Amino acid sequence: MNELYPIGDVARRTGLSVSAIRFYADEGVVTPTGLTEGGFRQYDVHAIARLELVRTLRDLGASLDDIRQVLAAETTLHDLAATHLRLVEGQLRQFRARRAVLRTIVRQHTTTEQVSLIHKLVSMSDDDRDRLINQFWDFVTEGLDVHPSYPDRLHSQRPRLPEEPSTEQLEAWIELAEIVQDEEFRTAVRDFFRRAFGTEKGKLMATPEMMARAERHRKLLLEARAAQQAGVPADSRQARDIAERVAADAAEFTAALTGEHDPDRARRGIVEFDRNGKAAQWRAKSTGLKLLTRYQSLLATINGTPKPDPDQATAVREWMAAALS
Incomplete structure (x- = not known):
């Protein structure tokens, strides 16, 4: 037997107010399953399920006409959801x-x-x-x-x-x-x-060959950063291998730029790294570089890529210095 429930019970089951249930009935959205002898509205479980769907769709912004079409199978729930998803997005x-x-x-x-x-x-x-x-x-x-x-x-x-x-x-x-x-x-x-590029050396730095070398060196530094952040000990063989490769590449980079190949000098440049050294002082004084770094930081936020982080770069340099010491 299909049990019928009075409107008060339906309101408690669906979370709708009694007046809202009456409204949907008057609008022909979900009509009562039956009436008592006294004229009170009653609903079966199928009608209650439809009222619950109506409440959900209304909460999601569907109009009464949209809901009528879904309940009458004139449109699918999927199509209605897709339309409203586009609106919500x-x-x-x-x-x-x-x-x-x-x-x-x-x-x-x-x-x-x-x-x-x-x-x-x-x-x-x-x-x-x-x-x-x-x-x-x-x-x-x-x-x-x-x-x-x-x-x-x-x-x-x-x-x-x-x-x-x-x-x-x-x-x-x-x-x-x-x-x-x-x-x-x-x-x-x-x-x-x-x-930066007003000298002959600066012009050479901007050539495709030197840019390719710079990109290769950047990838080596990224490898060093990944190892440092992963907790690889600075006194480990892995850390020393990475730092040695960075130093060797730096020597080759300098040789391509100046003609002087000095691996020992490149290694000393890493070992003697000082967070308060000349490079840090130059960065602090260079207004153009600070502004360019701000541009790159904003760009990274917009594009969802890692931001320039001088402190992080310093930590990696110190890690490599310890690895070569």
């Missing part, structure tokens, strides 16, 4: 963008004149972002007397916001878009590159 993207704008306004004490600009930046298309970054690197590399492949390499350092960026990624993009349009920032970075 679109709303989430908008909310993330709004949150990023609001957090930027609060953090930077943004003026009313800047609000529209920030909103415009966060709403940019991929093409607009590419155009903005190209304009920045065009300005920075204008008149830079180096191999033409090097400016192309710099132009490739661009943000790639994912389809569903986080608030942090959007905030990073807002800041990046602002600084690449800042005249002082652009000029400082341009001057840094002109100083």
Whole structure:
């Protein structure tokens, strides 16, 4: 026998109010299974299950017409869910963008004149972002007397916001878009590159051959960092092997740049590494380098890649120094 339940029991089972159940009945969404002699509505388990589905779909934002179509089998639950999923994802993207704008306004004490600009930046298309970054690197590399492949390499350092960026990624993009349009920032970075590549040695550094060597050395340093972070003891054979290979590669790099091949000097350069040495002092004084590092840090946040970390690099250098000592 199909047991019937009074509307009060149905309300407790479904979590709907009595008035909501009556509303759905009056709208023809889920009608009562039967009536008592006194005219009170009653529902069987099938009707209760339909009411539970109605509640779930309403919580997910479905309209009464959508629900009627599902219950009447005029549309599938899958198709309805897919449609609403697209709507929800679109709303989430908008909310993330709004949150990023609001957090930027609060953090930077943004003026009313800047609000529209920030909103415009966060709403940019991929093409607009590419155009903005190209304009920045065009300005920075204008008149830079180096191999033409090097400016192309710099132009490739661009943000790639994912389809569903986080608030942090959007905030990073807002800041990046602002600084690449800042005249002082652009000029400082341009001057840094002109100083760095204004000599014959600097021009040689920007050739494809030296860039390939630099990339090879970077991968060796990444290997060293992975070992150091994995807890490989500095006095182990593995650590010494890695440090020796880094030193040998550094010697070859220097030889290609200056013509002088001195493996012992390269090893001493690692062993005598000092966190407060000349390199650290130079980095602290170089405004252009600090600004470029900020650009790269924001880029890493946007693209979801590791950020430049001077402290981490120092720890790896000290680990290699201990391995060779």
